[in-house]
Amino acid sequence: MTDHDIFAALRARTVALLAELLPDLPGEAFARVQMEPPRDPSHGDMATNAALVVAKQARQAPPRLAAALAERLAALPEVESATPAGPGFVNLRLRDAFLLAQVPVILAEGERYGDGQAGAGRRVDVEYVSANPTGPMHVGHCRGAVVGDALANLLAKAGWAVTKEYYVNDAGAQVQALGYAAYWRYLQALGTSMGEEAFAAQVPGGLQYRGEYLIPVGEALRQRFGDSLARRDEVHGFAMRPPAEWLGTVREFAVGRMMEMIREDLAALGVFQDVFVSEAELVRAGKLEQAEALLADRGLIYRGVLEPPKGKTPEDWEPREQTLFRASQFGDEVDRPLRKSDGSGTYFANDIANHLHKIERGFAELVHVWGADHGGYVKRMQAAVAALSGGTVPLDVVLTQIVHVVKDGQPVRMSKRAGTYVTLRDLIDEVGRDAVRFTMLARKADAQMEFDLDKVVEQSRDNPVFYVQYAHARIRSVLRQAGDPPAGDLTLAPLGSLTEPAELALLRRLTTWPRIVEAAALAREPHRIAFFLHDLASDFHVLWNKGRDDATLRFIRADEPEATRARLALVAATGTVIRSGLAVMGVTPVEEMR
RNA sequence: GCACCCGUAGCUCAGUUGGAUAGAGCGUCGGCCUCCGAAGCCGAAGGUCAGAGGUUCGAGUCCUCUCGGGUGCGCCA
Numbered sequence: 001m002t003d004h005d006i007f008a009a010l011r012a013r014t015v016a017l018l019a020e021l022l023p024d025l026p027g028e029a030f031a032r033v034q035m036e037p038p039r040d041p042s043h044g045d046m047a048t049n050a051a052l053v054v055a056k057q058a059r060q061a062p063p064r065l066a067a068a069l070a071e072r073l074a075a076l077p078e079v080e081s082a083t084p085a086g087p088g089f090v091n092l093r094l095r096d097a098f099l100l101a102q103v104p105v106i107l108a109e110g111e112r113y114g115d116g117q118a119g120a121g122r123r124v125d126v127e128y129v130s131a132n133p134t135g136p137m138h139v140g141h142c143r144g145a146v147v148g149d150a151l152a153n154l155l156a157k158a159g160w161a162v163t164k165e166y167y168v169n170d171a172g173a174q175v176q177a178l179g180y181a182a183y184w185r186y187l188q189a190l191g192t193s194m195g196e197e198a199f200a201a202q203v204p205g206g207l208q209y210r211g212e213y214l215i216p217v218g219e220a221l222r223q224r225f226g227d228s229l230a231r232r233d234e235v236h237g238f239a240m241r242p243p244a245e246w247l248g249t250v251r252e253f254a255v256g257r258m259m260e261m262i263r264e265d266l267a268a269l270g271v272f273q274d275v276f277v278s279e280a281e282l283v284r285a286g287k288l289e290q291a292e293a294l295l296a297d298r299g300l301i302y303r304g305v306l307e308p309p310k311g312k313t314p315e316d317w318e319p320r321e322q323t324l325f326r327a328s329q330f331g332d333e334v335d336r337p338l339r340k341s342d343g344s345g346t347y348f349a350n351d352i353a354n355h356l357h358k359i360e361r362g363f364a365e366l367v368h369v370w371g372a373d374h375g376g377y378v379k380r381m382q383a384a385v386a387a388l389s390g391g392t393v394p395l396d397v398v399l400t401q402i403v404h405v406v407k408d409g410q411p412v413r414m415s416k417r418a419g420t421y422v423t424l425r426d427l428i429d430e431v432g433r434d435a436v437r438f439t440m441l442a443r444k445a446d447a448q449m450e451f452d453l454d455k456v457v458e459q460s461r462d463n464p465v466f467y468v469q470y471a472h473a474r475i476r477s478v479l480r481q482a483g484d485p486p487a488g489d490l491t492l493a494p495l496g497s498l499t500e501p502a503e504l505a506l507l508r509r510l511t512t513w514p515r516i517v518e519a520a521a522l523a524r525e526p527h528r529i530a531f532f533l534h535d536l537a538s539d540f541h542v543l544w545n546k547g548r549d550d551a552t553l554r555f556i557r558a559d560e561p562e563a564t565r566a567r568l569a570l571v572a573a574t575g576t577v578i579r580s581g582l583a584v585m586g587v588t589p590v591e592e593m594r
Numbered sequence: 595g596c597a598c599c600c601g602u603a604g605c606u607c608a609g610u611u612g613g614a615u616a617g618a619g620c621g622u623c624g625g626c627c628u629c630c631g632a633a634g635c636c637g638a639a640g641g642u643c644a645g646a647g648g649u650u651c652g653a654g655u656c657c658u659c660u661c662g663g664g665u666g667c668g669c670c671a
Contacts, residue, residue, distance in 0.1 A: 036610060039617085049613060052651070062651070086614045087651055132671070172671055309596075309667050320669065333597060333667095340669040347671050375598055376666035399599075401664085443607070446599065448664080450606080464619085466633075474631070481630055512610085519610060531608060534618085545635045548627075556630055593633070 003116055004105050005514035007046060010078065010092065011035035014050050017072045021065075022058050029057050037512060044083075044091040045099075045508060052088040062088025099504065100495040102511050106573040107491045111580040114513045118521055119160030125358050126152040128369035129266065129273070130167040133258040134178045136213055137265040137424040139451070140371070143400045145424075146440040146586070148369035149271045150526035151398065153584045155367070158521030163363070164273040167354055170255045171279040172347065173205075178258070179251035180243075181209035183229075185218025186250070187238050190227055194236040202240055217257045221250065265424050270433055270586045277357065279350055287353035288345050291388065292323075292338060294356070300326045300387055306334065325352075330383035348377075352384045359389050366395045367524065372446065375399050398524050400445045407453045431456050434587045438465040441530045441585050464534050465587075468578065471537035472589045474544060475575040478555050482568055490572050493565040500553060502546050503570060506539040513577050517584075526584070533581045540574055 015030045022029075033054070038047040051066035058065060066084035073082035073090060078098040085091050106113045128148020131141045149164070156162040169175070180203045187194065200207035221229070229246040233239035259276070266272070282288070295301050305319045320341035325348075327336045338349040358366055366385060370377070378397045385395040405412040405422055412422055428436055435456045442464050443449045455463060479485070498504065513532070520528035547554035555567045579589045 032612095034610090034613085036613090038614075039610090040614070043614075047613085052613080055651080089614070091614095169671065174671065306668055317668080322668070324668095337668055342669075344669090346669080350671095372599075372665060374666085374671095378598075399665095401599085447607080448600090467619095470631095470633070478630060515610075523611065525611095528608090528610085531618090534608095538618085541634070542636095544630090545626095545632085548629060548632080548635075551629075554630055593631085 003514065004102070004109065004113065005116065005518070006078075006094075006098075006102065006511050007035045007037075007515050010046055011048070013076060013078075014048050014069070014073065014090075018050055018054065018069060021068055021072070022054065025054065025057055029054050036515075037508070038091065041505075043085065043089075044081075044093040046092040046094065047085075048090050048092070049088070051084070051090060055088060066090050096499070096504065099507055099511065100498060102507065103495055103569050103573050104491040106510060106576055107487045107569065110487070110576055111583055113576060114517045114580050115157055115159070116514055116518045116521075117159040118518045119155060119158050121159060121161055122364040123163070123362060124155055124160045124365040124367060125163045125165055125361075125363040126155065126367045126369070127165040127167055128152075129262075129271070130169065131262060132169045132174050133255045133262060134174050134209055135211060135258065136261055139403055139405055139422045139424060139427055142269070142424050142427065142436065143403050143440050143445075143449070144369045144371060145266065145269055145271050146437050147398065147400050147445050147526060149269075150437075150441055150529070150585050151367065151369065151524060153586065154517065154521050154526050154529065157584055158517050160365075160521070163275055165275045165277060166273045168255075168259065168276055168278045168280075171283050171350060175251055175255055176247070177203075177205060177208040178254050179247050181207060182214050182217045182221065182254035183240070183246065183250050185214045186221040187218070187230060187240070188215070189218040189222040190230055190238040192230075192233075192236045192238040194233075194239060199240070213261070214254070217254055220257065221253060224253070225249075268425060268428050268433065270437065277354065279354065282353045282357055283345075283350060287357055288349055291352045291356040292349070295325060295352075295387060298387065300329065301338065302326070304335070306337070325380075325384065325387070327380045327383040330386045332379045332383045336380045336383075348380065348384075351381065352388070355381070355385050355395075356388050359385070359393055364393065366393060368395070368397045369445075370397055370399055372399045372401045396524055398445055401448045403440075403449050403451050405451045405453065412453075427453075434469075435465050437585060438468070438530065438587050441527050444525065444527050464530065466593075467541075468533045468537045468582070469590050470593055471540045472575060472578045472582075473591065473593045475540070475571050475578070476591045478571055479568065479575070482556055482564070485565075485568060485572075487572060487576075490565065490569040493569045494562065495566045495569065497560075497563040497566045498570060500543075500546070502539075502543040502553075503567070506536075506543055506574060507570060509536050509539045510573060510577050513580070529581050529584050533578060533585075536574070536578060536581075 011033060014035060015033055018030060019025070033048065033050040035046055035048045038044060051062045051069055055062040055065055063084060066088045070082040070084045070090045073079055073092060078094055080093040080095045082090055082092050126148060129141060129145045131137055152162050152164045184199050184207060187199070196207065227238065229241065229250065230238040231241045292301065302324055303321055304324045305321050308317045322337040322341055323339035324335040325338050328334055336348055337346050339345055355366070381397070382395050385393055430453060439451060439456045456465060516528060516532045520526060555564070555571055557564050582589050
């Protein structure tokens with residue numbers, strides 16, 4: 001039990017008092033009662049809309065009800081004053097002693113401060129990254145990886161039981177193409193004299209994935225299989241055997257190598273997922289047929305012909321009969337194909353199998369992080385999950401927008417051919433893991449983002465990574481200077497000397513941390529953590545700078561050991577909350593700036 | 595053509611899921627280093643929340659329409 005949200009506590013008090021005032025109202029009447037920090041600090045520490053939201057049912061004028069409620073709230077030991085305001089708000093000013101009492105709470109809880117129960121221990125599966133295992137990760141994958149990882153951390157902090165999952169798309173045409181590409185590098189490793197284009201001409205769909213990263217895979221294939229997968233050829237030395245004899249083997253081998261590479265990339269980014277689910281294995285295990293049978297039992301599958309899309313009919317469109325899922329019964333615009341006209345499964349069908357697998361594992365909620373180009377796919381997937389689970393398992397999809405990389409004021413084009421392909425590893429090597437992670441979270445996921453390689457390493461105020469890290473470094477600097485007093489010692493410090501408005505403003509900010517965590521988790525918006533940390537860092541820097549103008553406000557005062565201890569406690573609590581927030585983001589707090 | 599996302603200060607973006615007089619950074623202008631770290635801080639100017647209706651005690655937030663930008667639209671994943 002680590003819920004120390006003072007807003008939730010005062011809200012509960014308010015509801016209880018209101019229930020006494022209005023004994024005839026049912027409990028549900030109070031559901032919309034809120035207790036939140038007012039936008040304008042001059043209104044006090046907290047404000048509640050309680051009188052407004054129950055006035056109608058109570059058949060009373062909001063201002064009158066607010067006045068009666070304020071009178072009772074004012075009598076609470078936590079409350080300094082309570083005043084009705086505006087159309088029916090009640091503004092609360094808290095006693096300093098109550099606020100100050102939160103400092104030892106934060107110190108005692110440590111980084112667990114802010115943990116909540118909004119998730120109530122429900123099991124949630126967060127699937128993210130899920131890049132095709134056909135090459136190294138590039139910056140396009142990076143945002144989803146960071147957002148997904150931070151979101152998973154956030155949900156865990158807010159009380160969900162989280163599984164971090166990677167869905168390996170190892171069953172489609174893409175990995176087939178990877179197999180051919182790896183085989184080409186294998187022939188090269190054997191020393192074939194065949195030209196690349198000559199080989200490409202023999203590959204259905206042409207040779208894709210020509211990047212150099214497959215050269216070691218070709219060499220590894222040679223070491224593992226010798227020349228047994230190739231055919232001796234008088235002209236070229238070695239040439240291609242019929243694909244049926246090697247394609248499965250090579251594909252599997254190559255996918256394995258790609259996944260190793262991707263996992264190394266993810267590790268460099270600080271992302272460690274719990275579960276890697278293979279699409280190919282799900283298919284092999286018959287999950288697709290199982291899901292189809294389940295939907296058929298519920299009468300949700302039929303044979304039919306889809307209408308062409310209105311307005312823009314594809315050139316080669318012709319009506320074909322397909323196996324369709326009644327997605328339109330679950331809020332989608334049209335029914336969606338499960339099988340192509342040749343009878344093989346669509347990607348959607350395999351994804352349904354994937355979701356059946358999740359539901360069978362007992363998750364109460366599903367979350368996905370997808371690129372925005374998959375936005376059109378959300379409704380049908382939600383429809384499928386609703387159908388499979390009988391509407392009991394919600395699926396939330398967080399979409400991440402494109403990241404434009406900029407260097408020297410110029411956009412960096414993402415082109416493999418031009419050699420300006422930016423891999424995730426390049427990015428991390430250039431600016432560091434923490435800067436990558438923080439920056440990716442410094443914007444709402446569904447907003448396009450410019451990633452300026454020069455700016456994220458810039459040491460200035462307009463670089464939020466730096467700004468927050470700098471606050472933490474200053475805090476560590478102060479504590480080191482004071483001989484690093486243990487938190488247990490500071491917990492006992494008398495705090496009555498903390499009366500400076502900037503000190504209390506900082507403390508007020510700290511007390512909002514639990515509700516920030518909860519709200520961000522419910523909204524599935526990890527970027528709010530980054531913004532909170534920026535605000536918190538700002539409050540701290542303000543206080544620090546007061547000490548420049550007024551020596552009596554410095555944290556360490558040789559002549560005032562008592563006041564020093566109190567301030568060190570506040571500073572230590574601030575450091576704790578910053579670390580707590582950075583932990584959600586997966587960013588390492590620094591001891592000093594270098 | 596249809597669906598989804600978006601439109602907030604000159605620029606980049608927040609806005610506590612319907613709350614009070616819409617905020618922050620950058621940029622601009624004006625101040626502040628004998629100092630526990632000035633890589634910083636304080637102050638000022640800057641707005642028809644794209645536009646028009648609607649819902650209600652209350653709308654940047656919800657609904658409808660219009661304008662503008664992005665993404666997607668059977669046999670790709």
